[in-house]
Amino acid sequence: MKKYKRIFALLLTVILVFVLGACGNSKNNDGSGDKQASGGEKVELKMIFWDSNQEAGLNDMAEGFMKQNENISVNVEIVPWDEYWTKIQAAAQGGDLPDIVVMHPDQVETYASGGVLMDLTDVLDGEIANRENFPEYVVADFRVDEKDYGIPKDIGTLALYYNKDVFDEAGVEYPSNAWTWEDLSAAAEKLTNEEAGIYGLNADNNGQNFYWNIIWQNGGDVLSEDGKTCTFDSPETIEAMKYAVSFVEKGYSPTPAQFANLTADEYFESGKSAMTFAGSWMLTEYQSVDELNFDVVELPKGKERASICSGMAFSVSANTAYPEEAKKFAEYLGSEEAQLIQAESGAAIPAYSGTQQPWIDQFADFDAAPFVKVEEYGHTSPGFTASTSEATAVLDEYMTQVFSLELPVEEGMKIITDKINETLK
Amino acid sequence: MIRKKKVKNPRLTLTKRNINAWGYAYLFIAPTLIGVLVLNLWGIIQSIYYSFHEVKGFNDPEFIGLENYVRLFSDGEVFRALKNILVYAAITVPIGVTLSLLLAVLLNAKIKGKGLFRCIYFLPVVSAPAAVVLVWKWLYNKDFGLINQVLETFHISGPDWLGSGSIAMVSVAIVGIWSMLGYNMILLLAGLQEVPKELYEAAEIDGGGAVQKFLKITVPLISPTLFFVIVTTIINALQVFDTIFMMFKTSSPAFSAVESIVYLFYRYTFTNYNKGYGSAIVVLLFVIIMAITGVQLKLQKKWVHYND
């Protein structure tokens, strides 16, 4: 009897406390209004990003800014990639988007045309973070309707990684920056060892990490200049795709079914693939595998040199409570000083020309310069943005069949082109 | 001819006494009802609303009538996803529920180490999803995964669990059953506590065997809980998403055999920012689940034993 009375009382108290607490506390979250920080008032800015490996670097950059602006404090928040865009979306609709948001080229259009981001054209025209200092295709990636919405942050590029031990075992000469497509195929052939289960190259059914680059190296492209037509069926592209698939055909590469069991990275890390096209972003992981003895060269040359060079950018919330300060911070983030800090912290290659050396210097075991070289001939992602992302579903369905050798290359490209063009209408 | 007059339940007539009683009832259900109306119903209504509009990105919804639904009914992807979840449910529900029931009964009986076993069976339920996915990917690996290695010793060549469309859904189903056993076992165990021991004893005296006891006593008496388990397991099966999301890439050759309706919804709503079409997909799933649950609720009179 007594026990129940006690429990009941407890329950009631708890619920009451909760309800009362609900009515009382509204200090936590201040809404957005236009606040002007004048002389001495403490301003708090929030920045949000998705890669926890870069948190330290971003904090360093924030400190650099705070030193120059005593009355502003910056808070960096990390939300993992899988949840990042849901959070940003919710925050945008609720009007609480963090002041500085790191944007992705595939996403910026949706947010810019939704009126969620601040126009930063004048920042890029200014002195500190002038557009001339960044690769122009990265700046262009964040341009929507003739206005700029992002200050370039970093560039991610691709290079050819190779496993020195596997090369030594097979008695094949290491790759060089002068390699061509023929060199790549020849080496892949010699390196492939069926009994040992070793493949020469990871010819992964992955555009960003593999076949877009091959297409560009042959002078082809995925979308037309204006982005309105799909050009997968152009002769250059078909020729390039035939080359890309040849590795699977000849048995020099695992098949898509095999990649479903072990990822391309796992194949390379375990020494089962001698070579792989992979991004600068994989360095941290590859380095942590003690048994992996690798080095890096530029991607081989087809008719021309090409590699993906994709950058992220700092955007400002259109709804920020401190537009002046936020803009100032964004400008700082695009400055030489901040970008150098980013290079030194190591996790990302800064987008600002000439600041990349510290990033290269941190790697003692191999030469990371090939990644930075890409800046000169890089291509940005074909831009399957939210509005064209149904094209990705087409690729998932048909490109997989092409790489699985179930669909001949030429026929596959024609089907893909037709279907993607349909989604673009 | 005798016409039976429909007798209204006396407690539903408008008397002062009844209204007083109703007051209590409404009070009892008020918190939950208000909670659901505020937190959930708005979301559901919004989804239905969006399904009749084109809602792309942050733009305002544009009314397009039944266009999303027309597209839905001619969309091969949707039919494929429907087939996938039906396959998944057909495997996981019968096997999962039966296994959970067996486990619950076994762990309710006089065996040593009951507590330990219950704890162990509960572990999958609290395991970190990252760990779960990693382990199953290794187990399923075609060349050196544990499952195929064990099959090798029986001279059976193991299938490509992760890479082949014909078996991929089975792979997902196995993980699904594995994850839900702990849940359902706990629920059925709770239900078993309501069965008075005396009934078992009486049956023993009457000479009933284990199977007899099970079918004639246990099942009817835990049927309310069993009903709950079956309904919720079916609903969850039709909504499968997490396992698929973590174990398969969209570019995997097996993907089209495992993409579920919720995955499709996720793709359209969150990846493609196409909330209109995504909402139509959700509405379709909603209608299907409502229908199936409705049928089950009607059927419960036939086999669920309530003390009414």
Added chain:
Amino acid sequence: MKHKKRKNIFVYTVLIIMAFIMVLPFIWTILTAFKTQSEALQVPPQILPSSWSLRNFKAVMEVLPFGKFFVNTFLMILFRVLGSVFFSALAGYAFARLVFPGKNVLFAIILLQMMVPGQIFILPQYMIVSKLAWLNSIKALVLPGIVSTFGTFLMRQFFMGLPRDLEEAAVLDGCSIWKTFWKIMLPLTKPGLVSVGIFTALFAWKDLLWPLIVNMSIDKMTLSTGLVNLMGQYSVDYPQLMAGSLIAILPMLILFLFFQKQFVEGIATSGTKG
């Protein structure tokens, strides 16, 4: 005698095999927590770590404010459990045993919540929390779980399975509806209440997307979301992640072990004469 022994051996064998399958990922988590990243990434996988050092556990506890995570998670679970158990019992009883107009319709409305994927509630619930200025607080974490349709449905089933005689006796004795509920019916459904409690706690503990969306600073994070901070976009330190996961599992395990005892056998219904 022989018959019973054979049956027992069979039963134990089945239980042990299944237990092994159930526990495999957990064992793997433990083993990986002691490895180095390099050992964890090996293909084919290396089973045992080369040394049993606690370095990963130490590293994780340094990097993440686990203390705060525990407190936040605990509070979130506590309030959600209190709310959902109590409200589910109330509503479950009403739907099971009370008679009132619109009962079936209202029950159906409540059930609707279970029939749609939870993701559709995220944005609307976010808007509510945002408008109430509850972002980045425990209240925001608790809100979506304060009532439970799952719990209501379950409690209804439990109440419907109880014998009528006790209730009728109570009514004859002049007990009010509340008294009948609180003093007589509710105690009989203890296993049900415990189940609702466990599952509410579980869903709260596992919830990842919602806390990530409504929280803005790391010291408001829960265990599940805090762990995700160990995963970089392109590379995950698996040993640390596993170590973190093990630390995070502790509250749930303790809770379960504690409540497991509540699954006491049999109900003394011998108070009524059939």
